Amino acid sequence: MKKLILKISLAFLFVSSQILAxxxxxxxxxxxxxxxxxxxxxxxxxxxxxxxxxxxxxxxxxxxxxxxxxxxxxxxxxxxxxxxxxxxFIASNTTSGLVEVDAVRASSDIDETGSMLPHIRSIIAYNAESKVTESLRPNGILMGQVTPRGGTISGTSSIVQFDAWNWEDAAIKVDDGIHLNWPSAIRNGRTWMGEESGPTHDKSYSANLTKLKTYFNEAKAYLQGGQTPRNLPFESMKGLFDGSQGFFVHAGGVKEITDAVNFCKEMGISKLIIVHGNNAHLVADLLVKNNIPVIIDRSHSLPSHNDEDVNFPYKRAGILTDLGVTVAIGIEGQMERMQSRNLPFYAGTCAAHGMDKEDALKLITSNAAKILGIDDIVxxxxxxxxxxxxxxxxxxxxxxxxxxxxxxxxxxxxxxxxxxxxxxxxxxxxxxxxx
Missing domain, CATH: 2.30.40.10 (Urease, subunit C, domain 1)
Structure with a gap:
């Protein structure tokens, strides 16, 4: 009887593995x-x-x-x-392969505890056998920039191709850039604390910028002087200062984008990429002058402001392109792993709202490759x-x-x-x- 049960169990496991793999x-x-x-x-x-x-x-x-x-x-x-x-097609700024089931915490490697985490590497957590990642390929999405989330400095992204046994086989470019969530200059009023409702200036914005500058200056000093004890977060930032890594700053407002550009000039960081850039069109001259590309949010989204054209998210890529900014489409947002399969249709929506079809294609091919530093191979x-x-x-x-x-x-x-x-x-x- 025990042998029969064992045989049945093994058969079930074999069939299950065929279904799940x-x-x-x-x-x-x-x-x-x-x-x-x-x-x-x-x-x-x-x-x-x-x-x-x-x-x-x-x-x-x-x-x-x-x-x-x-x-x-x-x-x-x-x-x-x-x-x-x-x-x-290339999915920029995606967490595909980092989370399998949103409701199962053990399957989520999207972020880590802490605020300043430049040494956290998303590539180590990438699951090459993710079912979600597998579902992207039938729509032509064959590569992605696997990006961590959370904290002020989220960590380091890497670029993978979606046909591999493990992360080592999947890697196209390891540790391509560090991601920073820029502080917001505006926040919604906290009515429960007696503040007026609606957007208001965040009084802690200047203090947050000061903390950032202090952290980056300390990292530069550490890298120049080789101080002890060893500091892994500071060591992982070397690529920002020598130009071998991209600096992906997640920011949307005019003030935040402008301050990020000036911050990079002050710190000697040459490869700045703006992620989100909801108001990037308002500072396009600054971006073009400094050769700064933008990874915008997916086009199937709502306007950022009450007075914005309801179709503006569909038009944003075309407007920025016409202004001379290099643009790619990112995936970040609600249910982003599952929504990643719609990447080509986000580009198609841009084309349907005035953008040249081949220019829209660039948003997920050549532009994305150029921004991610892999345009020499894909x-x-x-x-x-x-x-x-x-x-x-x-x-x-x-x-x-x-x-x-x-x-x-x-x-x-x-x-x-x-x-x-x-x-x-x-x-x-x-x-x-x-x-």
Missing amino acids: QQTPGLTQSESILITGVTAHIGNGTVIENAAIGFDNGKISFVGATATANQNDFNQVINAEGKHVYPG GTLEVGKHATLFVSEGDALDMRTNNLSHAFIQGRKLSLETHQTELWKRYMNKYENQD
Whole structure:
């Protein structure tokens, strides 16, 4: 009887593991592949009709017209006539892979206890087998900047690709930047303390800035003098001062953005990136002058101010682009892990509200790659870059036609199955076979 129970238990565990496990990562590319007959959206604004994209050993080796490609040079030819090929989409400022179930605290590695945590590395906590992350791939989202949350200095983000056994295999760029939640100059009045309701100036704003300056000056002094005892948080900030890391400042207001720019000049930090930037269009000249890009919030959101155009969140990316600011779309917000799969449709909404379609594509391809410092290897379909790309039956920025037939990460062919598609097939089969 005990043996029977053991066998049943083992069988149950085996079946459960098949249901719960993520798709097995693709095998290393072993033969050259040429995709022909497609409309190629290069990611830099260029579109090539009836194009061919070839890749070998995980790198793109040919980009051009189908008529000019020598198909005999490739082991496998995929005829994708009438379809579209895109570079893999990049989710900036996302927590995908850091939280599996919001209601289960043990599955959440989104933040840590404390306020000043530049040494906290999100990459260590990244779950490469997350079901949520797996669900992004069928929409063409193949890479992401995994970002911590919480505190004043949240920690360090890293950039990963979404086809790996573990975080080491997933990493594209480790510790790309440090994230700081800039103090707000405005807060809502605390009526329970006798204050008037509505927005009011935060009297602690100046004091909070002073604390920041003190902390950063102490870090600079530590790095220059090599004081003891060892200070890991200060050591982790070295990349900010030598220019090897980005400084992602999460700020929205005009005063906060302006103060952040001046703060970086004073501290000698050269790679400032504004995250959120709800009012960035009001200081666009300052951003352009100092070559500061912005990762805006997802476009499917409400206006930031009562007097703002209800459609302004849809138009923000286009307005900033027209003003000369380099823009990408971030994911942060309510239910952001699950909402991440809508990234291409956020860009599509920008296109539907006046932005050029190929410029909207840049928000999640070349612009994102440039801001994150990985544009030398991904972000566009160019010879020598990673073969991280996908083929869609239609417009990938339109939820009605974004239907992937093929996807590759570094030349590896991906399975586009997810927990959702498996359940869909299971129950469709059930109902289709009912008497």
